[in-house]
Amino acid sequence: MKEIPLLDLQAQYRQIQDDIQEAISRVLESGRYILGTEVEALEREVAALCGTRFGIGVANGTDALQLTLDAWGVGPGDEVITTPFTFFATAEVVSQLGARPVFVDVDPQTYNLDVSQLKEKITDKTKAVIPVHIFGQPVDMDEVMDVARDHGLWVLEDAAQAIGAEYKGQKIGSFGDASTFSFFPTKNLGGYGDGGMVVTSDEGLNEKIRRLRVHGRSPQSKYHHASVGYNSRLDELQAALLRVKLPYLDRWNEARRKRATLYNQLLKDVPVITPFAERDRTHIYHLYIIQTDRRDALITHLKSEGIATAAYYPVPLHLQEVYKSLGYQEGDFPISEKICKRSMALPLHPELDEESQFQVVKAIKQFFTYGEKG
The missing domain is CATH 3.40.640.10 (Type I PLP-dependent aspartate aminotransferase-like (Major domain))
Known part of the structure; x- marks a missing residue:
């Protein structure tokens, strides 16, 4: 593998x-x-x-x-x-x-x-x-x-x-x-x-x-x-x-964009939310972020397939322990809170080859079709 x-x-x-x-x-x-x-x-x-x-x-x-x-x-x-x-x-x-x-x-x-x-x-x-x-x-x-x-x-x-x-x-x-x-x-x-x-x-x-x-x-x-x-x-x-x-920066950023486009195409029929890009802006995909209600389970599954991922960000700033004194509570910023519970990054960098992207998406599709291993 x-x-x-x-x-x-x-x-x-x-x-x-x-x-x-x-x-x-x-x-x-x-x-x-x-x-x-x-x-x-x-x-x-x-x-x-x-x-x-x-x-x-x-x-x-x-x-x-x-x-x-x-x-x-x-x-x-x-x-x-x-x-x-x-x-x-x-x-x-x-x-x-x-x-x-x-x-x-x-x-x-x-x-x-x-x-x-x-x-x-x-x-x-x-x-x-x-x-x-x-x-x-x-x-x-x-x-x-x-x-x-x-x-x-x-x-x-x-x-x-x-x-x-x-x-x-x-x-x-x-x-x-x-x-x-x-x-x-x-x-x-x-x-x-x-x-x-x-x-x-x-x-x-x-x-x-x-x-x-x-x-x-x-x-x-x-x-x-x-x-x-x-x-x-x-x-x-x-x-x-x-x-x-x-x-090399512009060339590398364009390579990220091409790989993001391929992910978008391959994940089109998968029950995840892929990144949205505004038409008047050039998104350079420092991270390729998807959303799913089953984020933590999917991360575990991909890890078992040898695929590295990460949650960005699991706790919004207003709910961090250090900011309790600010008086914010859960529910104050519902969009941020929802995204923090659902978002994760897939492998993406300028050198990522298509074979690897196909392998990542195949593992994601297996998860949503058959569930986690074991």
Whole structure:
């Protein structure tokens, strides 16, 4: 029985192995390993991809979110609106700054923040909105920006899962006041360790984040500090390796889209909900998510067939133990809660072959026809 992983990072590495090794040697021979010319070049290249003036490399995607909010002055007494159907970091950074995360339920088809519910959550304490481009499909940014501008709010795009995705023909990253990316190894543009970036066209924000990432240091002197900051610097080695991968990004994203299309066709008559893609957006399928009432049993069955899957996300943020103090209860965000109980990811990556996809779908069809093994 052929084992099928959820993601095959080794297969991707083998394609570009020589270039990766050359980049490693280049950095090691340079003698500069943090915030050097490789980071500067990657910042320019990612900013150009997104159509922004600036890119700021930081230690990881979580820091990218937190440093941006901190630079805007978000803190105790403030509220930041986001979705409960996302990775914990999106709300965690709000809490780390002493502010309060306020949740808005998601659209049942796209799983993105339901913009129609956004206005009703805005109060005089609201400082910012964090729309999350979940699983690689952009949020309706025109609607988000209209609401935010009407109420004087900052907009921070959490694009950790969506680098290279497009909204109305334009790469995401330049619609909000700032956008953040994660270069965690499993991402569509993943490094060989942690890394992250903020992109923005706001010169003042760019300068603040650059200070914050090096302990709030003054540009004039290494040992003078204008504010309390962070140690959140992107390594030269990660930047160099990401620069090798960046030219492949569109090609790899298109490969994901083709494999998602094949899954959609093969699963057409299977009792699962396949991903919905808005026509005016380019979904880049960081994850290929299906829904079924029998999610946990199906995961178990596929595991027995050597097929890796994962539940995204089993517990919505408003029901996490750490957020009991916010006062949310089960039923407050019914769409998010339903999706959390039903959603799971199938194997999907640019190197996935058709034979493997047929094997995955065959196992799924067997499950719905005959039930679990044993």
